[in-house]
Amino acid sequence: MNRSAWGGVGFTLPALLWILLFFIGPVLLMVAASLHPLTAAGVPSPQWGLGAYRAFFSQPAYVQALIDSVVTTIVVTVLSTVISYPFAWSIACVVPARWQRLALIMAILPFWTSYVVRSYAWLLAISPVGLVNKALLALHLIHRPLMLAYNPHATELGFVHFFLMLNTLTIYASLKQINPRYELAARDLGASSWRAFFGITLPLSMPGVATGAFLTIVLTIGDYVTPQILGGFRQLLLPQLIMMQIQRQLDLASASAMSLILTAIVALAYLGLQRWLRLSRL
Amino acid sequence: MKTLTLFASLYMALCYLFIFLPVVVLVLFSFQAGNLPVPPLKGLSLRWYLAVFHDARLMGGFGHSLVVGVVSSALSVLLGFLAAYGLARYDMPGKRFIRGIIMLPMAVSYLLVGMGLLVSASALGAAPGLPTVIIGHVVMNMPLAFAICLAQLGEHQRRIEYAARDLGAGTLRVLLTITAPMIAPTLIAAFCMCFTLSWDEFLIAFLNTRFDVTLPVVIWGLLRGGLTPETNAAGALIFLISIGLMLAVEILLLRKRRA
Structure with a gap:
């Protein structure tokens, strides 16, 4: 290595050390903690063992929470992508160029409401005495308030609202990077506008779709606030179980094991979407 | 084409309605004169905003969040900028690997970082508190600051840096008096973000504090006490501050693009 290379390493070193010391190190400690399951006395066992993982997979309620978490994440990811794509496309291709920036800013403005407050605001909107029910009653569309809050669909609603904004942003950015001449060329060669869209525009916008989808998966599967406020208690998701391990059982070994299982699912999603992902170009 | 435009406009209107519904509910009922943040609206009043400013827990949480935000963002931008400068200006082996390590936290959930710090603090016998939160926030936000800086360190500045170097300036002097001032709007934008x-x-x-809690954790506690327009008022104020900061980012980055 020449002198210049060492200089470059010097500049990147503080950031690398920070990640190593405060992210990779702690995660390795978590792995170690998860391999020392609690004994009957409630202290970490001195022996290494897979007890925490075995306990997780032998509890039907825990496995159900894992399945529910994965299903919720898939539903939320698919819905937010499908709803946001036409929205982003409309902003990029229908709205006149000079208004696009404003249209996009408006589309992601509520993104900046406080994270905890956003779920609370949805709770207010869809509660039996909330604005949505009051409006539907006033319009005589319903006769009794609908029970919209405190169920798994309310959780999905809260998530889809948030990720609709995020995906609109990533898909819009991807659509704007496509050279419009490609589609014109396809049209000149006789493709219908549908064929040009599905043959040219859609494949070229996949990086935006995949980036948005991946962020949706990461942030949905690890979220505790939205299901806790909107979801009610009939269905618990994995992060809620993890919190219960920490707060009620004081069982860091199980909580670590569950967090690592959750991370393994995120890693699978990453591998699946990898060929399109452009995380550094957000 | 006309029908397509019509459909698109209709669809966009529905999306905007959906996106803004909770914000409207939040802000509207923060002005509620009555005691509940749900219809009917019993007149408009600012009493809940006054209540927020007189609430010691909320104000304490605000102070903690301010400290955590300022310190963690300053550290994130400093470390992210240095790393981006190193990668953009020097040739070295393993560039992709270094970039991958720095960007790694962007691919994991906050839960993993929070849990990792909790487990480490308990293994080391460290008390929970704001320093741990700051450390965690730098882990999550530094990759973002790094990516923003890397995108802005282009060829244009490199030529000016060479000129400064030819005139005898050392590495540190170039960095402090040439590079950093040239991308200052980017650095400020990254800080605000x-x-x-x-x-x-x-x-x-939430995982790493006990007594010196931050604003979102205080609001989380408020929610347990039931529905009150005070939460709406606090939420509306947080929204206002965040929007102000993001507008600053927008203006800073937009001006840069035009320049």
């Missing part, structure tokens, strides 16, 4: 994410972050703060 990190700050809005940090001061609103819940999970890492």
Whole structure:
């Protein structure tokens, strides 16, 4: 290595050390903690063992929470992508160029409401005495308030609202990077506008779709606030179980094991979407 | 084409309605004169905003969030900028690997970072508190600051840096008097971005504090007490501050693009 290379390493070193010391190190400690399951006395066992993982997979309620978490994440990811794509496309291709920036800013403005407050605001909107029910009653569309809050669909609603904004942003950015001449060329060669869209525009916008989808998966599967406020208690998701391990059982070994299982699912999603992902170009 | 435009406009209107519904509910009922943040609206009043300013817990949480936000964002931008400068200006082996390591936290959930710090603090016997939260927020936000800086360190500045070097300036002097001032708007924008994410972050703060809690954790506690327009008022104020910061980012980055 020449002198210049060492200089470059010097500049990147503080950031690398920070990640190593405060992210990779702690995660390795978590792995170690998860391999020392609690004994009957409630202290970490001195022996290494897979007890925490075995306990997780032998509890039907825990496995159900894992399945529910994965299903919720898939539903939320698919819905937010499908709803946001036409929205982003409309902003990029229908709205006149000079208004696009404003249209996009408006589309992601509520993104900046406080994270905890956003779920609370949805709770207010869809509660039996909330604005949505009051409006539907006033319009005589319903006769009794609908029970919209405190169920798994309310959780999905809260998530889809948030990720609709995020995906609109990533898909819009991807659509704007496509050279419009490609589609014109396809049209000149006789493709219908549908064929040009599905043959040219859609494949070229996949990086935006995949980036948005991946962020949706990461942030949905690890979220505790939205299901806790909107979801009610009939269905618990994995992060809620993890919190219960920490707060009620004081069982860091199980909580670590569950967090690592959750991370393994995120890693699978990453591998699946990898060929399109452009995380550094957000 | 006409029908397509019509459909698109209709669809966009529906999306905007959906996106803004909770914000409207939040802000509208923060002005509620009555005691509940649900219809009917019993007149408009600012009493809940006054209540927020007189609430010691909320104001304490605000102070903690401010400290965490400012310190963690300053560290994120400093480390992210240095790393981006190193990668953009020097040739070295393993560039992709270094970039991958720095960007790694962007691919994991806040829960993993928060849990990792909790487990480490308990293994080391460290008391939970704001320093741990700051450390966690730098882990999550530094990759973002790094990516923003890397995107802005182009060839244009490199030529000016060479000129300064030819005139005898050392590495540090070039960095401090040439590069940093040239991309100052980017650095400020990255700072604002990190700050809005940090001061609103819940999970890492929730897991790693006990008494000196941040604003989102205080609001979380308020929610347990039932529905009150005070929560709406606090939420509306947080929204206002975040929007102000993001507008600053927008203006800074837009001006840069035009320049």
